[in-house]
Amino acid sequence: MFIRVLFLAISLLSFSACVSKDTATSNLTTTETEKEHKIESEELRLLMQELNMVVYDRQKSELDRDDIRRRHALNLADIVKGFAKKIESMPADKLGNELTVEDREMYLYYAQELYKDGEAINEVAQNYEMEKLDRTVAKMQQTCNRCHALLRD
């Protein structure tokens, strides 16, 4: 009987440990940072969709379209840099209760990378180097994905 109790206890606690893992993820998503990040991610999505839609803007010359892309790219760089700065200056306890020291280091590392990506997008847009915009945005996208793969997925 006590073996059953033991099995039950271990099973329950193991299950709770698994739940704890999921909770850790959801705790992470409920921090203020995460809430803000979700909003910013939505802004980024819309901005990127708008960027992809510029090609369909009617009655614009190709240079007009480049001006529109440039404006969107500058906004995108601002959002990305703003978020990266926010993470860097965030007290450790606001980054997520379940983050280990190691995770925090990774989080900050990716925030720094994101800031650099934002700077690169800004520079490309400032110089009208629109042919480089794809690459710089793709680099930012890669940073976002790596961070999410490690800390969110």
Next chain:
Amino acid sequence: MKTGSFKSLFLLSISLALYAAEDDAELELLKVQAKELSQRIEAYETKSNEKRTAALKDENREVRSDYIVDDTQGYSAPMNQKGVLELTSANTVLSVGGRIQLHSIYAWPEGSYFAGKIPLDDSGENGQLIMSARDSRLWVKTRTPTEYGPIRTLIEIDFLGTTATEINTNSHGLRLRHAYFEMAGFTVGQTNSAFNAFVTLDTITYAVNDTLVRQPLIRYSVNNRSFGYDLSLEQPETTLLDQNGTIITPKDDVAPDVIARLRYYPSWGETSVALMGRYITQDQATLSDGSRVAGRDAAFGWGVNMSGKIKLYGLDDIRFDAQYGVGLGRYVAYNAFAAGSIDADGNIELQPAYGGHIGYRHWWSTKFRSTLAFSYAATDNDITNVNPAARSSVNSDVYGSQLNLLWIPIPNGLVGLEYSKALRSVESGEEGNMDMLTLLVRYDF
């Protein structure tokens, strides 16, 4: 991140189990189980560390996520820009691009959707199929850094020049659309007028009050993040309605059209207001019947055009454009109205023209969208100057509406189906309307 929790829970489990154990046999069994669990935790930790290391070191690894990129919600991978050919030489970057577009149109009755060309009767054939690739385009642009900032150039052409026959080869002529450069805030060459609507409808056919003029100009622009303004001197072209109901172009202009435009990009959308002043002149103009007026005359015309976009939920938006002016003429509705009228003595009387359109664009998904739009344009002709028999060729007002479904099958591709209906009235009291179904297939390269 989760190994700490695992360890605590494991120890707690063991403590509880030990407490519950009654004899040595059970204790031995527990020890074996504990050992197995311990090995599993170690394996988990190793795997977790490997994952972190891989994330840091493998710079080329592509990872998908539910954020930012091509995902379950169907957002395209960001930035599929065009301009596929890039040649770099001596700091100049040259890009080539364009679009291939096929229009397939059914109209009842046959006619054109442009404001001044909507058929007045239904004597034309119904449901004729017209297919055309003439609106395909090709452009070349360059960018060269200078001490005053980059100098950018653009030449763009389409094939809406001389019309060819459809019998054999459809060899339509080239037409210049844009040819200009930009440097240090100056734009010099031929391109869109600053009076044009800054925001346009997402439709296949045009709004009947459309303001689209491309002409030679010199413009100075200031661009900031949230606003910009332009001051533009543009090619003048007087258009006057004569007694025969024909719009003539005297070609006697002496001063450029002057346009000032303010652009504003708030978080809720974008908007612009353009003000125009123009000097309408004629000097012994030749009328449509070949006669020549003796005198000369001039008048000052003006106009205002306001367009904008208000963002709604997601990418949905409302787009609008409204204009009013005295002597607006060719700047609205594709020259359906004259800037003014000219009498037999050569006197000019400018006339007001006005119009507006509004459209709602809705996204059904990230690939499908629709626009429902209404437009209107009208003018107050000096009808006393026009012979009664000629009044059927003088436009008074036009209505239009469009409903479409546009699909993005691949990045930079577009397939669209649009139903449009338009109605035109002329000064003789006649009215005509047409229905049109347009299928568009297009790819921008």
